[in-house]
């Protein structure tokens with residue numbers, strides 16, 4: 001009987017709408033890029049500058065990547081109609097796994113349909129009831145969910161707080177009458193997506209060494225552009241060889257289509273091929289996506305130019321916004337939170353920004369702490385200096401419009 005549930009859901013949806021937290025989608029009718037046609041559902045879009053995509057390197061519509069996808073469609077077909085271990089592995093999948101391994105400097109890599117799946121796969125097979133998982137409180141939802149799928153004891157430390165991490169490691173050491181856990185893993189995002197802050201990986205690795213723990217980094221918001229060669233936050237901090245497990249996405253800087261991976265120690269990856277449930281029970285990545293992502297990796301490896309453009313844009317935006325008197329969270333990442341505090345104010349500014357031709361998104365409680373509402377701006381190598389200045393001018397004009405209105 002659907003009737004009761006229908007009424008309950010309708011009431012709940014109305015509550016969400018009335019709380020002002022309903023997620024209304026905008027429709028884009030162009031490729032993802034620095035500039036898109038976008039508008040509300042059912043209405044014509046207008047051309048806007050896009051400052052809220054994870055398209056850090058501007059590769060989402062890169063012609064070489066698009067043509068690699070087309071070529072793979074012609075030569076390898078549309079889909080695999082199988083999971084990897086039955087009949088879903090093409091040479092392309094192995095080539096991409098090897099390319100990620102080489103790029104990150106790890107021992108082996110296993111592909112998933114998404115990083116969400118990678119994080120869902122990794123904990124169950126490796127950590128059981130005798131083990132402990134220590135997780136940063138601001139870790140991505142997919143890590144939180146993935147950790148729940150394991151029977152390990154769960155510990156949480158305050159965001160990027162090494163003192164609290166030490167306290168949790170001590171709590172783990174006290175488990176089982178002081179015998180501690182069989183295996184302990186410290187899990188962190190490389191970059192925390194609401195703040196653009198980097199995880200303190202050196203300190204984390206030091207503590208891991210002291211307590212005999214493993215380290216896992218989900219580098220989705222860094223792979224492709226942080227670090228000297230784009231290998232991510234471990235490279236940025238010079239701790240690449242101290243990370244046991246990397247996860248990451250192809251859905252952000254690396255072309256932005258879809259797919260994710262677990263990379264790291266050989267035996268860990270080998271075990272996930274045997275027991276990782278999203279690997280065993282979910283379809284292989286489509287050949288066109290695999291081939292195009294290979295091209296994306298080649299582009300990233302072959303040139304520091306895109307990374308240079310991205311960070312110049314981020315620096316320019318941070319400097320100009322500060323000059324115009326906006327409060328930013330400090331940092332170097334291409335995620336730049338513009339702080340407004342009040343949720344309604346941040347929302348009104350974001351709406352006004354769209355009127356001024358700039359697409360940005362406001363975030364408020366519970367996604368960020370109460371009273372810390374913000375507009376999260378994301379820079380891209382697809383933006384020109386003029387685009388960045390246009391975004392700054394749109395913030396100035398929107399602030400004035402909202403203050404007057």
Ligand SMILES: *Cc1c(COP(=O)(O)O)cnc(C)c1O
Pocket residue numbers: 113114115116117140142189193218219220221248249250251258259260
């Ligand atoms: C975006 C993101 C994911 C999800 O990646 P998908 O490939 O889109 O599933 C996982 N972890 C982190 C830290 C992310 O930022």
